[in-house]
Amino acid sequence: MLSVFDRGPPPPCPAPFNLAAHVLGRAKELADKVALSVLGTEGAEDWTYARLEAAVRGTGTGLRRAGLAPGQIVLMRLGNTVDFPVTYLGCIAAGLVPVPTSSQLTEAETARIIDELQPAAVLRDPDVACAAHPRQIGLDELEAMRALPPCDWALGDPNRLAYVVYTSGTSGSPRAVAHAHRAIWARRMMVDGWYGLTENDRLCHAGAFNWTYTLGTGLMDPWTVGATALIPAPGTEISALPGLLRQYEATIFAAAPGVYRKILKDHAKLDLPALRHGLCAGEKLSRHLHEAWRAATGTELYEAYGMSECSTFISASPSHPARGDALGRPQKGRRVAIIGEDGQPVAQGQEGTIAVHRDDPGLMLGYLNAPDEMQARMRGDWFLTGDQGAMAADGQVFYLGRADDMMNAGGYRVSPVEVETALASHPGIDQVGAAEVRVKEDASIIVAFYTGPAPLDEADLKAYVAGKLARYKQPRAFVHLPALPTGANGKLLRRALPAYFGNPPS
Template identity: 25%
Template sequence: MNQSYPSWLKQRAELTPGRLAIKTDEVDLTFWELYQRVQLQIKQLVALNVKKGEHVGVLMKNSVEMIESIHAIFSIGAVAVLLNNRLTRKEIAWQLSDVQAKHLICHEEFLFQVDEEINVIIVEKLHKKSSLETDYLMEGYKTDQVATIMYTSGTTGHPKGVMQTFGNHWSSSIGSALNLGINSDDRWLLSVPLFHISGLSILFRSVIYGIGIVLFERFNAEKMNRAIMEDGVTIVSVVTTMLNQMLDKLGNEKYPETFRCMLAGGGPVPRGVLEKAIERKIPVFQTYGMTETASQIVTLSPEYSIKKLGSAGKPLFSCQMKIMKDGEDCSAYQEGEILVKGPNITKGYWKRDEATQKAFTEGWFHTGDQGYIDEDGFLFVLDRRSDLIISGGENVYPAEIENVLLSHQAVVDAGVIGIDDEKWGQVPYAFIVSNRTISHDQLLMYCQNNLARYKVPKGITFLDELPRNASNKLLRRKLKEFLK
């Protein structure tokens, strides 16, 4: 059954118009004020020929304007394509072309990353007033209607557009609410990027729950702690590196008792960090999720954070999980692939029918991640898609970097692995075989021109040949032996 929803923002503005929607350093907006501002932007986008059903790229930084743009795109009935503003011009151009975007809404500072062949709407140049006095009739939503598309790197090195429906986002919000609970005075501190599912999911929860967002353009540990202390923040979404920095800056201070949840994703939180959090009575909820699951799908409650150290927890309500190996269900502690099922899982990849079919078996989504479940049903993730590098919460696939290196005329073979890094958790490191003289710095410069900054290798080692097996598969585990 394809259920219908009214516009979430419109209904929230009617239900609780005076509640705080967004708080920034510059402005505080109620849901009614946000609704009025979105109404204005809708009229401006319609005047600029943005139409129902079209794909609209969004290349923006965390801001009130970005939130307004996303809501406006939904209200017109278009699809928001969230673009990582750290990508290069080539990467952004490829994604916009692949997704067949008709328009791009962006902040002026990102214009240098934009190809001229698309209708570019610079948000700073939109008029702040409209001559149209009547409200625009906001489009409602269907459960299976695609709301957003986010690109995620694939193991082949080519990113895939993950289609997320309104039903996916609704189910994710409700599953999280049933796990964490909702208080009318909750405030969610948002400093993770809105172009990531971790950030975008908070936007949906805000309007569905009727709770405020304290919005930061970027992460700053001192400002985060101050917001928790002074701005009534009760929930924060972080990755381990963020949490660690916040604990260091906190010193001997403690958060107020009203603070109730530190939601930690992007990999297991190390024991030392957890112990520091427990000393300060900070409740850390560890999670496991991905773009394809519209945010978290498994969460570990704080009462198990030490008892089940390293676990991501159990599935959210209405979601299921199992471990499989060679087509058979695994028993407790048997390692295999993590499969998940539930209403928050993507309907598939944009224009990638083969990849979509391969990803599902009888409704179960193959995450490609390896893990096991203990005797109590708690998930332990062993490898995020086996070769995946998680650097500061960003997913980096070695194959994508290898493809760029191999596109250089001096490189005949390339291999990339993740190495430990104190600041970012992991960073990529490359090994190459060259057929001519080229310097380490020249190759790094080439990578910088073709890859987002966080994907650029920290270093490069030159080898005579890379370790491969009889079927010519690269043996990444052996590459670590060549590190000096």
């Protein structure tokens, strides 16, 4: 049998359609229910569904009155506050195309994005770094828009462009990933296929408002089913999370593996009587961490696999737990295969590249300004993820590692080429290679290996990259080598670099 999971497509997305209207489709029915609680140790700021919908649609009205037209791209440079999701959905409600970005990006990084996308406006918190743009709408102006009359939902073809997110590609240049309005419809398959989410749940996501993982799993998906989203207040320490989970009776907890790891470092046992289970994504979950969480809480962790180009499509869930070290299986309605070097599905149990069908409603429209790049990743009807895996006879998928050299920093995928490019201009560096190095069983860091006349001061190197790369992309260690490892063709062997960490050649 071939490694293909195909049990029929999901129901078609309705038309006309609007992503934001779908997310808030139950707002009228649940007007007085708490949609969002921003959690603090001394209290919570609550947003009812009525308040949330009014703020989103008022923002849509304000953006249209500001002269922005449906279809125009707007760059979001906002911080870790509720302003982020309200503005994001307000843009989509009005038919604009928001580009949410990490507040950690530097001015230089945003300059490249502005040059590439030519946005009609930048929606900006003045405390968040951003390159110059002639049309900037400030945070005060955005907050004032919430009191305006509600905009009409900008309905249309579910396949039209809704939003853009950035991801790093193997070439080292971040890619602008274009998604359709139907992407939110695809996430319905995650409700049972990963979350086990119901209207009665209180889902707490440990991430910041301005992380796409939080935006989807922590906010939009709970709102779509009428549940309550719980988000820790900005600046909340990870050490405070167990207390908040207990105090606010979270029933589901979602985080990257690194958060679970830090919590368990300080807590061998956790008393969380309301918690049903945890959700994990962003990087591979180790068996050690999984077992430690189960022992500490008596609850399960359910892992999921996805990417910027396609919403999570392989996962474990309460109704279909993972077997052994498997990720889980494709969600009902997904078409997934393991593709060999010949572009065809391999036999069950054999290694190949994890791929998702071109008709998946969660798959991107393509890369903006680089239409050929998506086609280059297609093999017939299959979009190649670039990650290796194997599929068992029951559909369970086992993750076997990245097919490229992409690194993972706390759940963010980071291109080594981007890091190398930032360091290559340093006057004391001749050559540089970046790699992910495992420093503990459950922890990895980005390390830069370089050659040059002499070892350089590490503090100086850290300061040098601070102005060029977002915090999560910056190397945590630097290793001076007499030469970088290369293959017979002279190309850098990045996978050989981690062996030199802590054991440089004499």
